[in-house]
Amino acid sequence: MSTVKESSPDPEVAGTGAYTWTGKSRQWFLRHLPPDKLLPEDQPSYVATWAYVFGMGAVAGLVFIIGSGVVLSLNGPQWYHVSSLGHFTNSVHLWSVELFFMFMVVHLWIKFWMAAWRGGRLLTWITGMVAFLVSIVTAFTGYLLQTNFDSQWIAFEAKDALNAVGIGAWFNVANLGQIFMWHIMLLPLAVGAVVALHVVMVRAHGVVPPLDAAETDAQLCDSNGTSPEPEANQP
Amino acid sequence: MLELMSQAPSPITPGTYFGWGDVMIQSGNLVVIIAMLVLFVLALVLPFPGGRSRK
Missing domain, CATH: 1.20.810.10 (Cytochrome Bc1 Complex; Chain C)
Structure with missing residues (x-):
């Protein structure tokens, strides 16, 4: 019975769930965004440089922007324009934006020169x-x-x-x-x-790997031992 | 309400501007641009802590 399920092309018989939109979505997500890709435990050695920090720095800035913004919206303008704590929270909101944009622009410059x-x-x-x-x-x-x-x-x-x-x-x-x-x-x-x-x-x-690592770095080979994508085929 | 609003500061000042010919920039904007350029250069030259011990 199990042999029939595994070999059947009919998803309903095979029990894969691919005959429903939820099942198809699950299969698509698992194929394109497997959990080990979404939450990896390590990164290649070339990531250990300050050049790879600024994107996450911008995300950290965004977290502070949203957090302080939620507090501001819950208390309203008469609070954040007048009270000391309101002024402080307003300033946290402003300076988080300053850092968010500064990190984002440096991130943009670095990724541009890396042809990311x-x-x-x-x-x-x-x-x-x-x-x-x-x-x-x-x-x-x-x-x-x-x-x-x-x-x-x-x-x-x-x-x-x-x-x-x-x-x-x-x-x-x-x-x-x-x-x-x-x-x-x-x-x-x-x-x-x-x-x-x-x-x-x-x-x-x-x-994205550094420009000079794209062709030769063994870490760019996937677990099947295949070579990295050739530069000529990349957009 | 008026009493509350009167307590709010009015920090509107024109700021300091630098100019070279047709180019003019406010000091705050200039500081931000220089800080970003410094961050860019430091990110390329400074060693990353613990970077050598990774695989």
Whole structure:
């Protein structure tokens, strides 16, 4: 009976669950994102350099941004504009953003000079660029929420640019309530989703090897002993 | 409410600007850019702690 199950091409008979969308999804995830790839226990030796630290530094900054942002949103502007603890939490939010962007830009420079889109990692590169762009928009809406003359200046300079490209009618930087919702709801979800996708792509494809290790490093060979992907076939 | 708002600081200052011909940049922005360049260079030259003992 078991022999029939193993050899049958019918997934219902074989008991693989591939005849349901949940079963198909499970098989797809296990094939493309196996647990040992998502949560590896070690990394190749070339990862032990400061050049590979800044991506996770940016993620750490993002964790602090989201944590302090949640506290700010739970207590509201009258708390974080007036009380000492509110000022402190507001400052943690700001300086986390500063570190997030600084680490992200250094990460971008290093990965650019490493040509980190090699070896089928083009989508990893693209999701990183999208994360950078969405983060800029999110930070921009944050500066609009200072509710002082600085934010008023930024808003009224920006509204001309946004009107010029035709999106000022539904992304109105002079509408504080609308920008508040963009900043604490829609844009954080977008940043979180794109960054999560970026990290999953890094896990799925592995961290990019240094340029001079791509052809010869034995650690790039997989467990079956096959050679690494040739550079000529990479995008 | 007005009393609360009056306690809020108004830290709006123009800041310090540096200029070379057509190029002008605020001191804070210049510091951030220099810090990123320094981080980039240090990441390439500084040894990583424990790096040699790994496989």
